[in-house]
Amino acid sequence: MGGVNPAGRTSGHQAFRRTVLGALPDDDQAQTLLGLAAMMRLASGQDDGGWQDAEGHPLEPAAIVEQTRQRVLDHTLIRRIEDSRFNDEGLPANRRASLALDTPLTFRIRRRQLPEDLPPTWQVHEIDRHTLEVTVPAGQMEVMLPETRQAQVRTAGQLPTGFEPSRFYRSVHHPRGLSMTIFAASDCLGDSGLEWDALRDRLDPDEVAVYAGNSIGQLDDEGWGGLLKSFVSGNRATSKQMPLGYGQMPADFLNAYVLGSVGGTGAVLGACASFLYNLRLGVEDIRAGRRRVVMVGTADAPITPEIIEGFRAMGALADDDSLRSLDALELLTDADYQKACRPFARNCGFTIAESSQFILLMDDALALETGAEILGSVPAVFVNADGWKRSISAPGIGNYITLGKAASLVRDMLGETALRERSFLHAHGTSTPKNRVTESHVFDLVARAYGIEAWPVVAVKAFVGHSQGSAAGDQLASALGSFAHALLPGIPTLDAVADDVYAERLRFSRTPLSFAADAAFINAKGFGGNNATGVLLSPGVTERLLMQRHGEAAVAAWQARRETTREAAANYLQQADRGHFQARYRFGEGVLEGPELEVSDRSIRIPGYARPVSLVVDNPFGRLEEGERG
Template identity: 75%
Template structure:
């Protein structure tokens, strides 16, 4: 069913404006809600009180300290500290164990990655060994002689000749830097996770963080709408490839293990959406995921925008959750020549040994660089149509009028750059110019670059930016490249960028490219503004850019809260906006309560396993409506017929 626009929209030929009413997640910089992760990327530019608040909240998140009921803090040794003591004692630890850094997974350490090497043994004499009966192959080679020793053990004699074996070994990790979640933060410990892949545990946290930050009562919001007026579009670019997902499944035979009943279903790339519907939101509305490599977040966002603009849905949660820091995925990208491996980093700076500080500088967008830095992240947005946002008193963190997607056309290779990104960015800027005016685009907009830190990207993406800037008369377009801090989270990359953009709108500062010692000679920088230190900037709009592997290009236009309010006043009238601000007070108070709790390291994660389960017989149906227990309103079964009648 199409959920109709308000009458004045139809009369004026306008669409609903998709606005952002909630955000949540976590990446290497910290928690998304309350702009915690954003503040970590501009830490030195913040006032002292806000710096201390950020460090304190991160220390709690990283389980370095626990807040007591009287407001004091206790560390792991039981010592009681005040807030100032916590900041003084743990500041450097927080700085060293957030953002890009040396990989902390022991598999990437000095002992090396567990592996096997195929070998052929030439036996001059018979080989005799003992083994447990259950460890014997199902199909024994016909030349093997097996003798029972007892109920559990057997003796095997292998005659002289050739024997194929796998010899266990440890392989040194060739890539040792990544954008990991803050040390000590374990999303799987916050709820009853049972063999959940890391990406799905991150999904549960990210969506819960989004709902908490929104300040909205989800049950009340859901019950005021047709259940089919809600949608969820969430996924990732690769699927779940750790041991609890498809990684463990695919390794089971070769590694001598056993597949579990959960590895196959939990590995699917759309599983974040499935988890949200089943365990967080209880939604029966539209669902799905679009996989578009590094542009996946924007692809899913586009689905949500189209639903809201058309009136098909009124509330949509969109997002991604990627956890690709596994030896196999890292090795796959390394063999492509895409990652900044240790040897390349040494060569880049003429070093013989890499230190922790060198790993922290691994990602260098638009500078002399040698490859991207892999990362994990989960990011979610809660979207509404603007009429419902005003009606419910929701926060409005910004608006996303559109996301443009174009392919590259004919390509030299599947990984080579192409022309699609010129189209997506140019369309986004044209829309911003039409909505906000040329002055806003020229002087109060900035770019959130894909900025991967590969030599190819720095040239091709900067040329896209340069051509569009010249076309629109932009002389010094500021460029942010958030991957310098948090790395490249694959399908979630644009989510990291968008979360950062919302932070810029709130704080009036664009993060600098901290690893940019100098702009590389092959960067088209004449009309672009690159900077290392945070830049004070009052933005009306930003352009979230993604250049995905295989030609998956996307650019999203995001409008600031202030500019959105001006649009709302024009669309609905100033009185409607004033009434909304009054209703919003309760929402802001609820959001602040959640943020204060989260800053103390206590997270209210929603995970409702087995609650309210319905299988069909509980429903009641008429020709026009389906009634679902637990929902105040029925699902309308009246649908539009755009094709006419015989």
């Protein structure tokens, strides 16, 4: 697994540890804070094992932790938006106006700044080769006046301050989401401890797939955002904005610049359930035997004025006025912004966030052969729509079906006791009034149906916000951390469970909860009726299932091979914790266009790939004898 969100880096469970920081042993707390300080460029680890602060002064690790602790805590997770446009500078905008000119208006302008198509009543005189004089007759003149507007939403889940994913490779005007993709996928490969080229060489190139995207494309200025406002802003559209804005572009970037994959590819966009939709593609491909390795992920960077205004206009976001009203405040402080997201409490809207999360799926035989570190397993992802509804953004009934099926599968695989006592819910938990009622009702009805009396609920958006299509990726990464540390993050903004929450059979906690889980349910209730629930099994349960399927000897051999993998992963994590990141980005390497291939009726050999692509395909349709006619 790999990625980055407002809590930090996904590899090594760093981001998870940030959300349970107070419950960790002192050494783990110090390691987490030191790694985040390095990530935020507040300190750096040296090759000789020493450390330096941001000014280059040698310091002991303990001193760096003490020196940077408060800044790390204040500049991770949800907080006041740090973009100056959302604060004193104001958001750039235009206001339409009609000027009443009593007398003709004369002004001078550079030739290249004058519009090509002028009103016929305007008079233009040349002053010199660069300057023109324009006279506008008296009367009405329609204009757009530039202005700045005060932001109505000032809180978001932002990546840790000082961390810029575009710094780690040759990024040339890439949208932020794609830079996050490159970092997250590289982090995933590093955390795996496996050498990608060696893994790829074991396989038919068509046994690899990448399913990655996001929920709304790349809408910052380097993507479709800049393209769509190019005319009204007076800026030129670039040749990159159109292609780099597509929602499946994270998968395209991984195939072209990170993995060199020619296997399956694509992305399913399903609002807040997008990560789980892509995960479902990977799981079903592996179960069907079509692929053996699948990289699954998402990357969303929606903290832009336009996207925030869109969600605010539909009443979905926790804006400043709503937060002040909720807490009867006249002025919001930094501390108030940090607790804006309050799943299952009295709340007023979600908090937007940015994140990129990737996981590497493998079939069980290949995982054993390669000595892969098994963090958990995903037997199934269930997806259902809402059916008839009034508002397209309103919740519906699909989530009852997805969670009900997921609970049924866990009961069938692990038994009643495991479902009732050793499973937990990773709620969508957006912090909207409708979500707290409808999602808790789903949980309550399913709990009643399966005899669950105190189902633990985790709502990680209280820490990192709502990263749209990547939200379930944040949840899954957090659940893997819970398996590793036997801790469930609390909901620190839950002062009290709201009166309208169906809480009788649910277990909420403000603080981290010790819990040894066998299974987690990754839940998503997306706009438009995009509901999904993924079943995630713990590494302990997964190992028992592998033992049952492959036998003790195969599992023992895997455990021996895993030591080499763990050593490689540990080396990567040590460098990452010191702030030394190496993004895997291979622009222009190994480019093939077709003439280099060796094509027969049985296979295609591709230069640079150890094994050929088999052209032998399954035919479930039957066969007509030659000469037979309909």
